[in-house]
Amino acid sequence: MALGSAEYVLLTGEAGAARLALLQQTYGATSEALLRQLGLSPGMRVLDLGCGTGTMTLWIANQLGAAGAAMGVDISGAQLDVARREAQRLGLSNVSFHESSVYQTPFPRASFDLVCCRFLLCHVGDPERGVREMHALLKPGGIILCEDVDVRSVFCDPPSPGYDKMRDLMIALGISRGVDYCLGPKLHRIVRRVGFSNPQVHFDQPVFSRGEVKRFWELTFLEAVPAMIQAGLIDEREARDLAEVMSDVARDETALVAQARKVQVWARKS
Numbered sequence: 110m111a112l113g114s115a116e117y118v119l120l121t122g123e124a125g126a127a128r129l130a131l132l133q134q135t136y137g138a139t140s141e142a143l144l145r146q147l148g149l150s151p152g153m154r155v156l157d158l159g160c161g162t163g164t165m166t167l168w169i170a171n172q173l174g175a176a177g178a179a180m181g182v183d184i185s186g187a188q189l190d191v192a193r194r195e196a197q198r199l200g201l202s203n204v205s206f207h208e209s210s211v212y213q214t215p216f217p218r219a220s221f222d223l224v225c226c227r228f229l230l231c232h233v234g235d236p237e238r239g240v241r242e243m244h245a246l247l248k249p250g251g252i253i254l255c256e257d258v259d260v261r262s263v264f265c266d267p268p269s270p271g272y273d274k275m276r277d278l279m280i281a282l283g284i285s286r287g288v289d290y291c292l293g294p295k296l297h298r299i300v301r302r303v304g305f306s307n308p309q310v311h312f313d314q315p316v317f318s319r320g321e322v323k324r325f326w327e328l329t330f331l332e333a334v335p336a337m338i339q340a341g342l343i344d345e346r347e348a349r350d351l352a353e354v355m356s357d358v359a360r361d362e363t364a365l366v367a368q369a370r371k372v373q374v375w376a377r378k379s
Contacts, residue, residue: 116286117232118336119329122187126162128328132228133164135322136371139313140227140256141168143373147252152176153222156246158211158239159183159229163192163204170196170204179204182214211239218245225254230299231283231292241303247378253305254375259293262314262370263326271354272366275330278342278351282333285340293372305376314370319362326368327355 119125149155151174157166160181170179181204183189189206196204209215211226211233224243230236243253260283263276283290300308317323334348343351358364 116234116288117185118282118286119332121185122162122191125188125332126191128325128332129162129164131322131325131328135315135325135368136227136256136313137164137168139371139373140165143254143311143375144169144172144223144225147223147254147375149173149223154178154220155180156214156216156221156224157181158214158224158226158243159232160192160206161185161188163189163195163206165225165227166192166204166206167196167199167201170201171199173203175203177203180216181206182209182211184208184210212242214242214246216246219248219251221246221251222248223252223254225256227256228258230255230296231257231290232288234287236289236292237299237302240299244303244305244378249378251378252375253300253378254373255296255300256371256373257293257296258290259370259372260290263367265358265364265366267364269354269358269364271351272326272358275326275351275355278337279330279333281342282337282340285342286336293370296372296374300374300376304378306379308374308376311373312370313373315368316365317368318365323366324355324359326366327352327359330355 149172153173155169160166160183163181166179166181186208192206224246230239233239260279265272280290297308297310337343
């Protein structure tokens, strides 16, 4: 998130924890697999920017051992409160959480082996500035990993005009806030511009026919509704009708919901 929280429209802290847990169920396995592929290992010093409630930061800390250090950054103190409680419950002593903007973190330059972010840059007004900070924080030879979303790719089958309407509203809401919920496919260009050569790219698009994870976009939409109403994009009646359509799709096990494509971009600092 940016220097202020005006761009971020979703719930934070305990109120938003259930949706973020579904996000981890949806996308966590491919994030973890890529981090392993990139060489995440004991003793490394790793920074997770826009860490939210710390689901990825805590998993990273578990991989690093006592000699390593995982640090999570978020601008929301409510998110970090949840993350710190979970770290304490898990007994993790090699992890810490810091309230800061992605644009200007409190850490020494060139001090991390790996810097990552997931679904952060789509919520900030100047993603390139955020990636420049990530570049500065990496040691020479260190690795950046940015994962972000492309909301245009959400669909269900059989097709649903209601789901299509939700997708279009989410994109319009981002535009109204000066952010880009379809940033994912553009990430490689940003990474190149800030000085990384030869970024690698992978697309991941989970699809579900049943289970609580199928409700991820329903819950995301419901959290975003107040901001949509404030922006004049929808009224309360329309929001209720759309939420009912999405709930019906979630219950229908003959209907597929394709979650938003996650774009993973990684590169090594020269």
